Amino acid sequence: MCQRARIVIALPFVVFAVAAVLAQSPHPDNAHATGTNGSQWIHQYREPASRLIGEAMGSTFAWQRLAVLTDTIGNRLSGSPALERAISWAVEEMKRDGLENVRTEHVVVPKWVRGTESAEIVEPVRHPIVMLGLGDSVGTPQEGVQADVLTFHSFEELDSKASLVRGKIVFFNVPFTAYGETVRFRSGGPSRAARYGAVAMLIRSVGPEGLRTPHTGALQYSPDAPKIPAAAITAEDADRIQRMADRGSRVVVRLKMEAHFEADAESANVIGELRGRERSDEIVVVSGHLDSWDVGAGASDDGGGCIVTWEALRIMKKLNLRPRRTVRVVLWTNEENGGRGGLAYRDLHRAELAKHVMMLESDGGVFRPLGFGFTGNETGRQTVKTIASLLSGIAADQINGGGGGADIGPSVTEGRIPAMSLDVDGSKYFLLHHTPADTIDKIDPVEMAKCAAAVAVMAYVVADLPQRLGQ
Ligand SMILES: [Zn+2]
Numbered sequence: 001m002c003q004r005a006r007i008v009i010a011l012p013f014v015v016f017a018v019a020a021v022l023a024q025s026p027h028p029d030n031a032h033a034t035g036t037n038g039s040q041w042i043h044q045y046r047e048p049a050s051r052l053i054g055e056a057m058g059s060t061f062a063w064q065r066l067a068v069l070t071d072t073i074g075n076r077l078s079g080s081p082a083l084e085r086a087i088s089w090a091v092e093e094m095k096r097d098g099l100e101n102v103r104t105e106h107v108v109v110p111k112w113v114r115g116t117e118s119a120e121i122v123e124p125v126r127h128p129i130v131m132l133g134l135g136d137s138v139g140t141p142q143e144g145v146q147a148d149v150l151t152f153h154s155f156e157e158l159d160s161k162a163s164l165v166r167g168k169i170v171f172f173n174v175p176f177t178a179y180g181e182t183v184r185f186r187s188g189g190p191s192r193a194a195r196y197g198a199v200a201m202l203i204r205s206v207g208p209e210g211l212r213t214p215h216t217g218a219l220q221y222s223p224d225a226p227k228i229p230a231a232a233i234t235a236e237d238a239d240r241i242q243r244m245a246d247r248g249s250r251v252v253v254r255l256k257m258e259a260h261f262e263a264d265a266e267s268a269n270v271i272g273e274l275r276g277r278e279r280s281d282e283i284v285v286v287s288g289h290l291d292s293w294d295v296g297a298g299a300s301d302d303g304g305g306c307i308v309t310w311e312a313l314r315i316m317k318k319l320n321l322r323p324r325r326t327v328r329v330v331l332w333t334n335e336e337n338g339g340r341g342g343l344a345y346r347d348l349h350r351a352e353l354a355k356h357v358m359m360l361e362s363d364g365g366v367f368r369p370l371g372f373g374f375t376g377n378e379t380g381r382q383t384v385k386t387i388a389s390l391l392s393g394i395a396a397d398q399i400n401g402g403g404g405g406a407d408i409g410p411s412v413t414e415g416r417i418p419a420m421s422l423d424v425d426g427s428k429y430f431l432l433h434h435t436p437a438d439t440i441d442k443i444d445p446v447e448m449a450k451c452a453a454a455v456a457v458m459a460y461v462v463a464d465l466p467q468r469l470g471q
Contacts, residue, residue: 039386045464048321049390049457055315056453057394062366063445065093066307070297070440077294078334079111079265086290090270090306090331097314099272099329107344109267109334112136114294115258119202119231122146123252124244129237131202132216132295132434133257134186134230135337144256145169145200145229151245155185155192166197169253173204173238179430182206186217186232191225200255201230204238207430212236215434216293218337229257267291267333269341274313276325276463283326283352284463285359286312286455289335289407296438300429304366304443304451306331308422311452312459323464325357332407335363342407346414353415358462358469361405362422365429366443366451369422371398372458376418380470384420387461396454398423418470422455 056062069086076083087104094102112135119129133139147169152158158170170193172185185203193201205215212234221227233241244251270290276282288305292298310329316322332341346353360372371391374384381399388397403420404412412419424447432438462469 041466042386042389045387045390045461048460051319052315052321052456052460053394053453055319056311056456057446057449060445060449062307062311062452063440063443063448066299066303066443066448067440069303069307070299075294075296075298076290076292077112078109078267078291078337079262080294083267083291083333087268087270087333090290094270094272094310097272098317099313100275101271101273103271104268105271105344105348107267107269107333107341108264109340110338111262111265112337113260113262115139115260117231117257117259119233119253119255121241121251122254124249127240129253130212130214130234131231131237132214133259134190134232135216135218135293136221137190137219137230137257137259138227139257139259140200140229140255144254146252146254147199149202149241149245149251149253151242158192158196162196165193168198169200169202169255170198171202171241173242175204176206176208176430179206183217187220190219190228190230191222194225194228198228200228202253202255203230203232205232205234207433207435209235210431210435210437213431213435213437216295217434229255229259231255231257267341269333269345270331272310272313272329274316274322274327277322278324280326281352281355282468283328283356284459285328285330285356285408286459287330287332287359287361287405287407288363289332289341291333291336291341292438293336293434295434295436296432297440298438299440299443300365300432300438301434302335302363304448305362305422308366308448308451309360309362309455312456315452315456316460321460323460325463327459327463330407335407339406339410342410345407346410349411350414353411353417356411356415356417358418358420359408359412360420360422360455360459361408362451362455363405363407364421364426365424366448367428368425368447369394369396369451369454370425371396371400371423371454373400373403373421373423374418375401375403375412375420377470380418383465383469384458384462387458390457390461391454394450394453396450420458422451424451
């Protein structure tokens with residue numbers, strides 16, 4: 001099996017042709033139970049898996065489609081005309097692929113507008129700062145906010161010097177460790193500082209050392225604190241302020257931001273399906289989020305996740321591989337600053353959540369795939385581990401814990417649905433995350449094709465199993 005799958009990488013066209021010739025029946029009906037009877041049942045899926053991998057790896061279709069999205073539409077913030085253009089484009093393209101029940105589902109989303117923004121050090125000497133306002137931040141007065149900067153490295157340090165903060169700009173200079181560790185200064189920092197009377201907040205960008213690249217992302221104001229403007233600055237500018245402060249200099253910064261909210265806007269989740277051949281009321285969801293921040297092109301976050309999950313359906317359709325259950329692709333709206341797409345889906349589909357067999361989200365980039373995260377019961381875990389063995393030839397056969405995603409989360413929680421995420425080599429992801437550098441040139445077409453292959457095989461087999469996943 002490994003040998004054959006390795007050949008798939010080297011000679012996708014040849015193997016695809018051979019596999020197609022060898023195909024007897026893609027849907028043998030004498031399938032064994034998937035529970036405790038060993039893993040003999042997987043053998044019937046080797047041939048369709050091989051065809052799916054061959055088709056995904058046999059072209060750069062996924063990468064080309066992402067290039068069209070990111071070049072002709074670009075970034076796609078909630079409430080922007082670009083996001084609505086992307087939604088219309090996706091609907092037309094899904095129809096062109098021959099997907100079924102292609103539709104949009106209405107979602108009302110917040111509309112945050114960045115406007116013009118800038119920051120500069122004005123004392124001890126003038127230096128421009130490369131910055132990005134944090135998503136959902138309020139703006140400054142037109143003339144800006146100018147104040148002394150106080151540098152902190154933890155919330156505890158801020159608390160211990162609370163009496164010094166009134167009227168100052170609080171600057172959290174916390175080097176990136178892991179996203180989950182460092183992102184709390186972005187989300188919670190503004191209100192922590194505002195409670196002590198700060199007039200603005202800056203953070204060192206939440207990302208590893210880059211080349212003077214600022215990272216935006218949403219903040220979360222607490223209801224009990226004044227709303228102050230907040231921005232991320234580059235590691236280089238953070239280091240400069242730190243050096244000045246360490247030398248005992250008084251550091252004064254002027255921050256100007258026009259950021260504001262406008263009235264909520266109409267948006268939508270985009271849905272396409274491949275209806276199941278037997279149990280079409282049972283659903284496997286694969287998904288990514290179509291919205292992005294308003295910088296870069298939203299290629300890794302998360303145009304790529306949209307395209308590789310959508311590819312699973314396109315490839316099945318093209319190969320005429322129709323699983324027992326329905327496979328549904330959902331391109332979510334408003335993941336970045338509201339999560340309203342995921343909430344709307346839960347509410348609209350509440351009556352059929354019990355029919356959702358599994359939900360998968362790809363929102364960690366489409367770099368070299370490693371496998372999947374899985375959250376569900378032990379029976380389900382053993383089954384997806386066995387399915388993942390079909391992906392050993394492209395080295396995407398790991399099953400780790402922690403499957404899930406921000407958009408599938410509301411439905412998964414309410415419906416107690418097994419949840420998966422595509423796990424990829426994440427070493428480049430946080431260099432690009434929420435930056436002007438999130439463009440398609442960072443994505444390798446072959447790695448992206450492997451991501452599509454992995455999602456296609458997993459979604460196909462889960463949707464086709466004789467028994468529901470986890471039973
Ligand atoms: Zn994302």
